Amino acid sequence: MAYKDGHLSILCIIPCPLRPRFNRIFEEHLESYNRRASLPVYCPSLEGMSCDDAEELLEGAHTREDLPELIVATAGHGTFGRNFRSRFVDTGLYEPYRPEGFHDSLPTALKSAMERHKIGLLAASGWCCLLDQSVESDAPLPGSWLDLADSCYAGEICLHGCDETVSNTALLYRILQARGEAGLEQFARNVTGVRHFSRIIKVMDSSSPERSRFNIMPGAAATQIPRHKRVALLDFAEGPLFAPLQVLAARETEGTREEALSFFYGDDFRGLMHLGGYIMADRISPEDAFVLPDYDHLFSEGYQEETEELKRRFAGYLVS
Numbered sequence: 001m002a003y004k005d006g007h008l009s010i011l012c013i014i015p016c017p018l019r020p021r022f023n024r025i026f027e028e029h030l031e032s033y034n035r036r037a038s039l040p041v042y043c044p045s046l047e048g049m050s051c052d053d054a055e056e057l058l059e060g061a062h063t064r065e066d067l068p069e070l071i072v073a074t075a076g077h078g079t080f081g082r083n084f085r086s087r088f089v090d091t092g093l094y095e096p097y098r099p100e101g102f103h104d105s106l107p108t109a110l111k112s113a114m115e116r117h118k119i120g121l122l123a124a125s126g127w128c129c130l131l132d133q134s135v136e137s138d139a140p141l142p143g144s145w146l147d148l149a150d151s152c153y154a155g156e157i158c159l160h161g162c163d164e165t166v167s168n169t170a171l172l173y174r175i176l177q178a179r180g181e182a183g184l185e186q187f188a189r190n191v192t193g194v195r196h197f198s199r200i201i202k203v204m205d206s207s208s209p210e211r212s213r214f215n216i217m218p219g220a221a222a223t224q225i226p227r228h229k230r231v232a233l234l235d236f237a238e239g240p241l242f243a244p245l246q247v248l249a250a251r252e253t254e255g256t257r258e259e260a261l262s263f264f265y266g267d268d269f270r271g272l273m274h275l276g277g278y279i280m281a282d283r284i285s286p287e288d289a290f291v292l293p294d295y296d297h298l299f300s301e302g303y304q305e306e307t308e309e310l311k312r313r314f315a316g317y318l319v320s
């Protein structure tokens with residue numbers, strides 16, 4: 001069930017490395033909150049609804065009544081999909097939620113992008129590039145994300161992805177825009193595999209033939225690398241690949257949503273975000289840099305259609 005009579009429903013799509021801990025602390029919060037609240041909160045994500053089920057719900061919804069009133073979610077096919085945005089965000093049925101002043105410190109370009117595309121930024125993480133120092137190579141260290149498409153890095157890169165499918169297309173778009181189809185093809189030939197981050201971390205700093213010199217994964221996943229492993233973060237000047245966590249609220253909840261959403265701006269949630277490598281939006285400074293997707297293009301052409309097509313082309317270039 002996506003909603004429950006007499007309750008304010010919150011759908012939560014939280015990054016998988018953080019989900020178990022989030023579920024535990026949010027469930028504890030709701031037990032206390034619902035005992036005293038005049039309007040209790042129901043969270044289908046705590047009642048067995050998977051992230052895949054949640055994204056399918058968002059993608060397939062036709063009316064406002066099909067959906068929970070509040071949504072806390074990562075960027076994905078659900079909240080960024082053509083159906084959801086055209087039916088619910090562009091029409092104003094759902095609004096980006098942010099407390100007063102919460103975005104005041106954002107870098108100008110990031111703040112403008114969030115406002116223009118109606119993204120209620122709650123926190124941001126970034127995909128990062130990690131160097132496995134146990135892998136020897138004559139190739140120099142890359143100085144930017146685009147350098148990873150140079151031919152000298154052939155066979156040296158591994159990407160995080162679920163079901164062996166790349167999970168983030170921001171880097172693919174950046175390479176395609178700067179270097180064209182040939183650059184995308186060369187980058188694919190530099191990639192040895194697309195694997196889940198847990199599998200990548202397991203073989204880091206080992207004798208496994210699955211090791212890769214460079215490993216690209218979410219920042220939340222990188223926080224799980226054991227400290228004894230000889231792994232270093234490459235600090236590119238452009239910043240990490242932007243990965244937002246956002247809040248959307250049904251328009252009619254104004255006046256009732258603030259108390260229900262207060263957990264996501266409190267100390268417990270902030271602590272979880274910090275441990276998971278996320279920065280709350282009100283802690284992002286004007287000096288912080290991120291590599292943003294081309295939202296103008298993605299939303300005009302259809303986020304799901306464009307990302308799936310790019311993944312298909314990239315997969316076609318991968319060396320099996």
